[in-house]
Amino acid sequence: ELPVPGAIRTTLKEPDNLGTPSYCTEQLPCVFWSASEIQYPSDGAGYAFFTTRASIMNYPALPGCSFVKATSLSNNCFIKELNNATAILPTSYIAGVENYTIMIEHSIRGKATSIALRNGVMDGELMSFDGKSLKTITNATRMASNPYADGDIFTVQELLAAAGANLD
Structure with missing residues (x-):
């Protein structure tokens, strides 16, 4: 129906x-x-x-990078947790x-x-x-x-x- x-x-x-x-x-x-x-x-x-x-994280772009120009997942400009991420708000209720x-x-x-x-x-x-x-x-x-x-x-x-x- x-x-x-x-x-x-x-x-x-x-x-x-x-x-x-x-x-x-x-x-x-x-x-x-x-x-x-x-x-x-x-x-x-x-x-x-x-x-x-x-939780709120800030992912600053690495020098010379633009997140919108990342052409593959292995590109250093792709947002990754390891790329100098800074917690703005830790996990919170x-x-x-x-x-x-x-x-x-x-x-x-x-x-x-x-x-x-x-x-x-x-x-x-x-x-x-x-x-x-x-x-x-x-x-x-x-x-x-x-x-x-x-x-x-x-x-x-x-x-x-x-x-x-x-x-x-």
């Missing part, structure tokens, strides 16, 4: 009371990033990627990312009639990877949690649990 035409958009929001999680003092340090630094692509159209850990909220706006459109429905008039469920219903969403529950929201709202932790994923 062909996919139903529609659209999806995601938006990430920082928690109102972001604190320093206990895991920030354990194996890795933490950095505090805004939602716009965590979500890629920032427009959230069709899919979303959320950064949970990061994004502090409290599990408490950020994701708003998912979605709609579908009929093929024959072009009737369109947006998520505000559809009921749905957040299902786990093993088929269990974790959260039921109706217009009433949506309005109770945030009457001004245009989409379904989940925490990053809820989506991780649904996927069976663990950040450890």
